Amino acid sequence: MDMRPPPPATQTQGHLLIDDVVKVYDPEGAAVLAVDHCTLEIEPGEICMIVGPSGCGKTTLLNAVAGFHDITSGRILMDGEVLCSTDRPRSTPGPDRIVVFQNGALFPWKSNLENVIFGPVMQGKLGRREALDKGRAMMGDAGLSGVEHNYPGEVSSGMRRRVEIVRALMNDPKVLLLDEPYRALDSLTKSVMHEALLEIYYKNRVTIFFITHDLEEAIFLGHRVAIMTTRPCKPKKILTVDIPHPRDYSVLTSKRFRELIEETNDAVHEEALKAFQAGEKEG
Amino acid sequence: MAATLPVVAEDDAIAVLREATPFGEASPVVLSRIAALARPARYAAGERIYTAGDAADDIFIVASGRADHVFKPEVGAREPLKRVTRGGVFGWAGLLLGQTRRLATVTAVEPTEVLRIDTEALVALLESQPQEGGQVMARFAAMIRREFAVPELLAQVRRLSGPLTEEMSSLSLTMYRLSLWLKSPRPYLMLIGFALFLGIWYLAVEVWKLPRFREMPGLTTVVKEWFSPSPTYGLSLYTEEYYKHIVVSVWRVTQAFFLATVLGVTFGLLLGWSQRFREYVFPVFEMLRPIPILAWVPLAIVMFIATESAVIYLAFLASFYATALNTMLGVQSIDESYIRAASCLGASQKQVFRHVILPGALPFIFTGLQISIGVSWFSLVAAEMVSGQYGLGYVINTSYVMVRYPTIIIGMATLGLVGYTTSALVRLAGDYLMEWRVRELALAER
Numbered sequence A: 001m002d003m004r005p006p007p008p009a010t011q012t013q014g015h016l017l018i019d020d021v022v023k024v025y026d027p028e029g030a031a032v033l034a035v036d037h038c039t040l041e042i043e044p045g046e047i048c049m050i051v052g053p054s055g056c057g058k059t060t061l062l063n064a065v066a067g068f069h070d071i072t073s074g075r076i077l078m079d080g081e082v083l084c085s086t087d088r089p090r091s092t093p094g095p096d097r098i099v100v101f102q103n104g105a106l107f108p109w110k111s112n113l114e115n116v117i118f119g120p121v122m123q124g125k126l127g128r129r130e131a132l133d134k135g136r137a138m139m140g141d142a143g144l145s146g147v148e149h150n151y152p153g154e155v156s157s158g159m160r161r162r163v164e165i166v167r168a169l170m171n172d173p174k175v176l177l178l179d180e181p182y183r184a185l186d187s188l189t190k191s192v193m194h195e196a197l198l199e200i201y202y203k204n205r206v207t208i209f210f211i212t213h214d215l216e217e218a219i220f221l222g223h224r225v226a227i228m229t230t231r232p233c234k235p236k237k238i239l240t241v242d243i244p245h246p247r248d249y250s251v252l253t254s255k256r257f258r259e260l261i262e263e264t265n266d267a268v269h270e271e272a273l274k275a276f277q278a279g280e281k282e283g
Numbered sequence B: 001m002a003a004t005l006p007v008v009a010e011d012d013a014i015a016v017l018r019e020a021t022p023f024g025e026a027s028p029v030v031l032s033r034i035a036a037l038a039r040p041a042r043y044a045a046g047e048r049i050y051t052a053g054d055a056a057d058d059i060f061i062v063a064s065g066r067a068d069h070v071f072k073p074e075v076g077a078r079e080p081l082k083r084v085t086r087g088g089v090f091g092w093a094g095l096l097l098g099q100t101r102r103l104a105t106v107t108a109v110e111p112t113e114v115l116r117i118d119t120e121a122l123v124a125l126l127e128s129q130p131q132e133g134g135q136v137m138a139r140f141a142a143m144i145r146r147e148f149a150v151p152e153l154l155a156q157v158r159r160l161s162g163p164l165t166e167e168m169s170s171l172s173l174t175m176y177r178l179s180l181w182l183k184s185p186r187p188y189l190m191l192i193g194f195a196l197f198l199g200i201w202y203l204a205v206e207v208w209k210l211p212r213f214r215e216m217p218g219l220t221t222v223v224k225e226w227f228s229p230s231p232t233y234g235l236s237l238y239t240e241e242y243y244k245h246i247v248v249s250v251w252r253v254t255q256a257f258f259l260a261t262v263l264g265v266t267f268g269l270l271l272g273w274s275q276r277f278r279e280y281v282f283p284v285f286e287m288l289r290p291i292p293i294l295a296w297v298p299l300a301i302v303m304f305i306a307t308e309s310a311v312i313y314l315a316f317l318a319s320f321y322a323t324a325l326n327t328m329l330g331v332q333s334i335d336e337s338y339i340r341a342a343s344c345l346g347a348s349q350k351q352v353f354r355h356v357i358l359p360g361a362l363p364f365i366f367t368g369l370q371i372s373i374g375v376s377w378f379s380l381v382a383a384e385m386v387s388g389q390y391g392l393g394y395v396i397n398t399s400y401v402m403v404r405y406p407t408i409i410i411g412m413a414t415l416g417l418v419g420y421t422t423s424a425l426v427r428l429a430g431d432y433l434m435e436w437r438v439r440e441l442a443l444a445e446r
Helices: A058-066 A112-116 A118-123 A128-141 A157-169 A187-204 A215-221 A249-253 A255-282 B007-019 B028-037 B119-128 B130-146 B170-183 B186-207 B219-226 B240-273 B275-288 B293-303 B307-333 B336-344 B349-386 B392-401 B405-433 B435-445
Strands: A016-025 A032-042 A047-051 A073-078 A081-085 A097-100 A175-179 A207-212 A224-228 A235-240 B039-043 B048-050 B058-064 B067-071 B081-084 B104-108 B112-118
Touching: A016 A058, A032 A058, A032 A235, A047 A058, A047 A215, A058 A097, A058 A175, A058 A207, A097 A157, A097 B336, A112 A118, A112 A128, A112 A157, A118 A128, A118 A157, A118 B349, A128 A157, A157 A175, A157 A187, A187 A215, A187 A249, A207 A215, A215 A224, A215 A249, A215 A255, A224 A255, A235 A255, A249 A255, B007 B028, B007 B058, B007 B112, B028 B112, B028 B119, B058 B119, B112 B119, B119 B130, B170 B186, B170 B435, B186 B219, B219 B405, B240 B275, B240 B307, B240 B349, B240 B392, B240 B405, B275 B307, B293 B307, B293 B349, B307 B349, B336 B349, B349 B392, B349 B405, B392 B405, B405 B435
Parallel strands: A047 A207, A047 A224, A097 A175, A175 A207
Antiparallel strands: A016 A032, A016 A073, A073 A081, A224 A235, B039 B112, B048 B104, B058 B112, B067 B081, B067 B104
């Protein structure tokens, strides 16, 4: 696990350490081990991709970091500060770690711009007018000018994802937690979204914890790709993607990209098969 | 700028614009205003007009000559190369949502004359003419998709957000929907439905005199009585009594509905929000709810000495259940991720309630209110029939006792009309408060 890429020099914040975390679900006394002694360290400003089949427990990990779920044991630290540990099993959700949800969680009753300024206004960090100015500017930077006054339901799903990411970035988070944000998008939209995400990332260099089950997506975006075992979830293999950033879509056809896919495909496939068989047993 | 051009050129400009798909249907006034924005320009054969990635400032309309329009590969157009000739429009990227850069490279193939129009100036002009402006934008969108084969995902034009659209109130949206409705076959089908209903009534009672209908007042009798200045049974559009009954009933329903809304929404929010509260209260609530309103009549009379409050209480009770139950379901229906997202973004418990729970439950609350206003009328009339001195229920009941059959029908028809109006008002209030939903539904219909 020492094959870490040199951290981008500009970032000092957003170091995430998941240290020996265990999560046992206990529905009606039948303990299910969801996360098993998982240790993972993410450098400030790194894009770390978490790959595993659906239901492998990777979302559990994200929820523990975000503060939506308890952990059973272990600890999670951000910039050296304990978020949660065995004694204090649940961290408090906050604007330093913002989640972009699988199905999107823009408030449909607020316009895109109102959504974007929600964080700073609720926290009282910015006045409404300053927040509106900043929101407009950030939406403009993300190629979203013109849809400020639309409601989320009026724009395409790809655009909604971008608005949601801008809403997160408005809070200068240390870590962005993305939970399969592009899962519901078609592959064409997805490819546009990947470049848009990278473009936003190159401007902000925020640490990104990105969950996906799509290996190509993971290798295209990530500095490192952590392939997780399925239930219980822990890193099976950690791949350092040595394709230099900034990247664009030509990477997808490069030889190195194909090699990396080949290198990891077996590991991913193996876990998917396990998950499938486990699912058959349960069913 | 237009003033410096010879008049002929401006006429020419209008002629060229008329050949361009987006402007083809525009009115002469708008067309000449667009022409006034146009600046002529000339390019030599082989000259590059602009390059993909440049800032998307002007829109180009070809007046003569030919140019090759080549999309950059990321656009994903089915035919990356398009040859534009007279009337062809390119350089429209600035009209797309979120685009500020050229998507294509355009080169003149032969000496080419064009009209250049500044995108923002055009948008400002279209915004000042919201109706026609919207049409022009829609035609741009269609052209970009069809003539340039740009994928739908990309080919989304900006929404005109001038002073008008930005403030585009729910009222104008409602008016827009109304005009759509009038253009659809629905209102006419509705009229046919009414005609059939009234026709069957007329035929069954007055022409065929069917057994069950013989004693019923016929359509013409009722209409004559209703519109008569000196009605046989003392109640018509011309008597003061008639309006007094309506006002009394409406006032009772208003009070009951208002109380039921305030208390029902509060109670429902509490039920949905606090599990503890729900566990205490909900079983009792569910026990009381199925008791028919009429079963409450004796108790209501005992509880409230004054008949007036007893009647209002009965009308209130049914409304309250409907509103409270739907509000609770509304709170429970809110996707957990909205609440999580709000807490991620640093909202306090109180802010979550105000900005997530309340607006999130609103669609259900308004469904509840629609039901509530209906059952409020229902129980009001029942209560008025039992006790009371005025009101439409009272009219129906006394008319029965005094064998004034046409007046019964007048009372019933009035109830139908007034009830429908109140429920339409509730719906309007809902549309006003939930503009986001109106828009989503409008999009879904399209």
